[in-house]
Amino acid sequence: MTTLTYAPRAIPISFAFAFGSKRSLHLIERNMLAYRRMWLILLSGVFEPVFYLLSIGVGLGKLIPNVTGPSGTPVTYVEFVAPALLATAAMQGAVFDSTFNIFFKIKYGKNYEAILATPLGVGDIALGEIGWALMRGSLYVVTFLAVAASFGATRSWWTLLALPSAVLIGFAFAGLGMATTTFMRSWHPMLKSMLFL
Known part of the structure; x- marks a missing residue:
């Protein structure tokens, strides 16, 4: 019987039992061990939405007047775009x-x-890779929410309810990305589709 070292600390075991086999946690553990050496990739992905918030929300927000909210109250542009x-x-x-990581693992890495x-x-x-993609997307979302709160883009604690909806968005796109990646035979269709994101 094998023991899991990192995966039970990262996500609850009930996730694996609710959505499939406990063995999918081993793949999440493998990805966690692999990203110990590639932490710069994770860090760069965390900063990308933060830079968007700074440039569009704060930078462009200085030029755009307040937007009228749903209840008629004025909302700053940072709060509007966050x-x-x-x-x-x-x-x-x-x-x-x-998409890119799974395609490399299928085509070149033969993982x-x-x-x-x-x-x-x-x-x-499939469950392990989608679980890892959700963990990565959730890391980006939590970091973004913390930075948005520090810039005053959140007004109440109800903003924390955006976390489950953001994870659901990540789940939908992770499943769609994995499904389409399995049909790809080269980088070209993937790169063409990324131009439209």
Whole structure:
């Protein structure tokens, strides 16, 4: 019997039992161990939505007057654009991990051929990779919310309810990205589609 070292500390075991086999946690653990050496990639993904908030929300927000909110109260441009940037952070974190990384693992790294030689099945691989993409997207979202709160883009504690919806956005795009990546045969269709994001 194998023991898990990092995965139970990162996500609850009930996640694995609710959505599939516990073996998918091993793939999440593998990704966590791999990203110990590639932490700069994770860090750069965290800062991208923050830079968007600074440039569009704060920089461009100085030139744009207040926007009228749903109840007729004035809303600053930073508060107006922050929810869209939050959803974008969740989407980009999940999409990039479930497209480019998975394509490399399928086509060049041949990681899944080695993983399928273990007791893990195709469903375990899919759950593990989507779980990892959700964790990465959630990291981006939590960081973005903290920075948005520091700039005054949040007015109440109800903003924390944006976290589950952002994770749901990440789940939708991670599943879509993984499904379309399995049909790709080269980088060209993927790069063409990324021009439109």
